[in-house]
Amino acid sequence: MKKTLLLVAIIMTGFFGVSNAQVGFNPVTGCVTDVNGNCVPTTLLSAVPFLRIAPDARGGAMGDAGIAVSPDASSMFYNASKLAFAEENTGLGVNYVPWLQNLGLSDIFLAYISGFRKVDELSTVGFGFRYFSLGDINFTDNDGNQIGTGSPREIEFSAGYSRKLSENFSVGLTGKYIYSNLASGQVVGGVDIVSANAFAADISLNYIRTGQIVDGGSTMRYGLTLSNIGSKVSYTGGNVGDFLPANLGLGAALDLNFDEYNSMTFALDLNKLLVPSPQSQFIKDPETGQFTDNPDYDSDGNGIADFREKGLFSGIFGSFGDAQGGFSEELKEFSISFGMEYWYNKQFAVRAGYYYESAIKGDRKFLTVGLGLNYNRIGLNLSYLTPTNNRRNPLDNTLRFSVLFDFADGSASN
Numbered sequence: 001m002k003k004t005l006l007l008v009a010i011i012m013t014g015f016f017g018v019s020n021a022q023v024g025f026n027p028v029t030g031c032v033t034d035v036n037g038n039c040v041p042t043t044l045l046s047a048v049p050f051l052r053i054a055p056d057a058r059g060g061a062m063g064d065a066g067i068a069v070s071p072d073a074s075s076m077f078y079n080a081s082k083l084a085f086a087e088e089n090t091g092l093g094v095n096y097v098p099w100l101q102n103l104g105l106s107d108i109f110l111a112y113i114s115g116f117r118k119v120d121e122l123s124t125v126g127f128g129f130r131y132f133s134l135g136d137i138n139f140t141d142n143d144g145n146q147i148g149t150g151s152p153r154e155i156e157f158s159a160g161y162s163r164k165l166s167e168n169f170s171v172g173l174t175g176k177y178i179y180s181n182l183a184s185g186q187v188v189g190g191v192d193i194v195s196a197n198a199f200a201a202d203i204s205l206n207y208i209r210t211g212q213i214v215d216g217g218s219t220m221r222y223g224l225t226l227s228n229i230g231s232k233v234s235y236t237g238g239n240v241g242d243f244l245p246a247n248l249g250l251g252a253a254l255d256l257n258f259d260e261y262n263s264m265t266f267a268l269d270l271n272k273l274l275v276p277s278p279q280s281q282f283i284k285d286p287e288t289g290q291f292t293d294n295p296d297y298d299s300d301g302n303g304i305a306d307f308r309e310k311g312l313f314s315g316i317f318g319s320f321g322d323a324q325g326g327f328s329e330e331l332k333e334f335s336i337s338f339g340m341e342y343w344y345n346k347q348f349a350v351r352a353g354y355y356y357e358s359a360i361k362g363d364r365k366f367l368t369v370g371l372g373l374n375y376n377r378i379g380l381n382l383s384y385l386t387p388t389n390n391r392r393n394p395l396d397n398t399l400r401f402s403v404l405f406d407f408a409d410g411s412a413s414n
Contacts, residue, residue: 024282024291030325031360032280035289041360042280042324044273044333047196047233047242048180050132050154052273055095055112057402060395061370061383062339063353065267067251068206068223069341072379073404076114076128079223079251080160081172081204083116083124090117090407095400099132102396107135122164126174130156139186147186154180160202168209174202176228178244182235191236200230200244216257223251226274232312240304246274246316261345267353269337274316276307277323277333332358339368347374351383363391370400379404 031039056074059066066078071086073093092115099108116126134152160174180196204225211218232241253267282291323329339353349372357364370383381402385395
């Protein structure tokens with residue numbers, strides 16, 4: 001179906017943020033407040049946010065947790081270093097994620113294909129292809145006049161290498177090419193809109209340790225990822241670009257093998273975007289309630305917020321201590337994913353999870369459930385998401401689908 005969107009809203013609001021008018025940072029409350037003294041969101045902003053959408057139904061059913069769980073073809077998204085410990089020699093995953101389906105839109109979706117191949121006992125190579133379609137759009141100006149049509153789309157190509165450094169430890173390196181075409185060929189305020197291109201890399205680590213917590217044995221898994229570390233992008237060809245959604249991910253998972261037929265996994269992920277925290281243009285005097293200019297917002301007076309002008313590495317390293325609310329606000333920039341997975345006879349799985357994000361940093365809170373089925377060389381996974389607050393999610397009440405293929409032996413990966 002056709003969707004009519006205001007072009008200015010797509011380009012300016014979606015990536016550069018909403019005006020800070022009528023709000024200001026209050027040193028007493030430690031947050032940005034409005035004229036009524038209520039804390040308002042200071043969500044981290046980045047370009048190409050589609051790179052952070054969990055593409056697979058297994059992780060999607062476990063609250064988007066996947067950094068440290070057992071490896072499969074979708075590990076290229078979560079933590080490529082895990083692939084060195086894959087039990088199969090070759091794996092392929094095909095994933096489909098409907099987007100905004102709850103609004104009756106059928107032509108917006110994310111498709112993700114990924115796979116891996118073991119080179120030898122120590123090395124594994126992998127690949128990923130991500131395609132995000134925003135459907136067909138009618139662009140209009142401020143007066144509602146049609147100014148053109150388009151088919152916005154975003155693409156990511158990735159290739160990775162994982163290697164065991166010991167029996168328990170592996171590392172991974174992934175290179176990416178990113179293409180984003182949201183409104184190429186349109187003109188906003190006399191500025192030509194162009195496609196954005198970028199190169200990025202992921203660095204990942206994986207550590208496992210076996211034990212005997214239960215009779216059938218146990219495995220503790222740990223993972224760390226630095227993802228989407230790359231060049232800034234611009235949709236206007238200007239000198240000031242927007243940050244990729246660089247991310248720090250920490251994960252832990254515990255596998256419990258109760259007996260020959262029953263096993264269970266508990267997983268916990270912490271994620272933090274490594275992009276500068278937005279700064280308020282104004283400071284609110286806690287005594288008078290008056291708003292004054294923030295001298296640190298645009299110190300050089302060029303009309304561009306200083307946090308947007310930071311370089312790649314200053315933005316990444318500075319992201320751990322640049323929040324106006326101090327350390328307490330920095331902690332709010334971590335999101336939490338918790339998931340559980342139960343397998344019977346390595347053929348049938350039941351999954352559940354929960355995702356939490358601070359109310360002032362996105363406010364995404366949702367429960368997830370899902371099922372998995374392995375038959376011969378094929379694994380089928382489904383997941384379903386339901387929000388636990390009033391914040392609408394593009395995946396509200398949506399089924400995600402994944403199919404995993406194992407070309408090496410007779411059992412699909414789980």
